[in-house]
Amino acid sequence: MRRKIIAGNWKMNKTTSETVTLINQLKPLVATEEADVVFCVPTISLTTAVEAAKGSNIQIGAENMHFEENGAYTGEIAPGMLDDIGVRYVIIGHSERREYFAESDVTVNKKVLKAFEHGITPIVCCGESLTQREQGVTIDFIRQQIKIAFLNVTPDQAKAAVIAYEPIWAIGTGKVATSAQAQEVCKAIRECIAEIYDTDTAAAIRIQYGGSVTADSAAELFAQPDIDGGLVGGASLKPDFGKIVNYK
Numbered sequence: 079m080r081r082k083i084i085a086g087n088w089k090m091n092k093t094t095s096e097t098v099t100l101i102n103q104l105k106p107l108v109a110t111e112e113a114d115v116v117f118c119v120p121t122i123s124l125t126t127a128v129e130a131a132k133g134s135n136i137q138i139g140a141e142n143m144h145f146e147e148n149g150a151y152t153g154e155i156a157p158g159m160l161d162d163i164g165v166r167y168v169i170i171g172h173s174e175r176r177e178y179f180a181e182s183d184v185t186v187n188k189k190v191l192k193a194f195e196h197g198i199t200p201i202v203c204c205g206e207s208l209t210q211r212e213q214g215v216t217i218d219f220i221r222q223q224i225k226i227a228f229l230n231v232t233p234d235q236a237k238a239a240v241i242a243y244e245p246i247w248a249i250g251t252g253k254v255a256t257s258a259q260a261q262e263v264c265k266a267i268r269e270c271i272a273e274i275y276d277t278d279t280a281a282a283i284r285i286q287y288g289g290s291v292t293a294d295s296a297a298e299l300f301a302q303p304d305i306d307g308g309l310v311g312g313a314s315l316k317p318d319f320g321k322i323v324n325y326k
């Protein structure tokens with residue numbers, strides 16, 4: 079039985095002092111033994127967030143990292159820097175990073191490999207645009223994203239990975255995918271993992287749905303057989319996140 083994982087993506091929101099306030103506000107609301115709870119916060123607040131979350135069930139994740147160990151990459155954050163301060167998750171290849179910061183499937187793959195080298199769990203994002211959905215190429219497109227993201231990733235690493243299926247048309251738009259649409263794609267992702275690796279790996283990997291998840295939609299989405307939780311943007315900044323974590 080896969081353990082659910084519910085992660086918040088704070089994006090470019092909250093100052094460091096606001097981060098402490100929000101973590102303290104959410105701590106009692108997200109306290110659960112039934113799911114992993116991750117807050118992915120802006121880089122500048124990671125150290126403070128790790129401190130603020132100590133003693134709670136909240137684990138802290140980054141929203142991005144570079145794929146090199148160190149070097150002349152002004153403004154970037156190295157995986158070892160995350161590891162050093164106790165960051166255990168990192169979102170890789172969010173559609174906003176692909177769209178605004180030229181991330182490609184190839185850089186996603188390099189980052190996934192590097193995260194595993196440092197024992198950091200990647201939350202690997204994939205998802206189609208509205209045009210791709212209307213053209214009927216959603217599954218083909220996502221299979222390609224997954225196949226490239228997992229190149230040279232070992233079966234044991236893949237078992238520990240998290241994939242976030244996030245249809246771009248549902249992110250920040252208030253248009254949540256139906257549970258049937260989300261399940262169809264998450265099932266196809268699991269089948270793709272089974273083709274790349276084997277059925278054990280496919281049964282172990284956790285696949286989240288992301289895209290306008292709210293306290294109202296979480297229960298039905300997370301009840302789908304191939305959906306193991308969610309990656310939540312807007313609603314992760316509000317007390318509603320507690321209801322999403324305790325969706326049952």
Ligand code: PEP
Pocket residue numbers: 087244248249250251252288289290291309310311312313
């Ligand atoms: C996201 O940014 O990963 C996301 C799913 O955002 P939202 O929940 O706001 O659609």
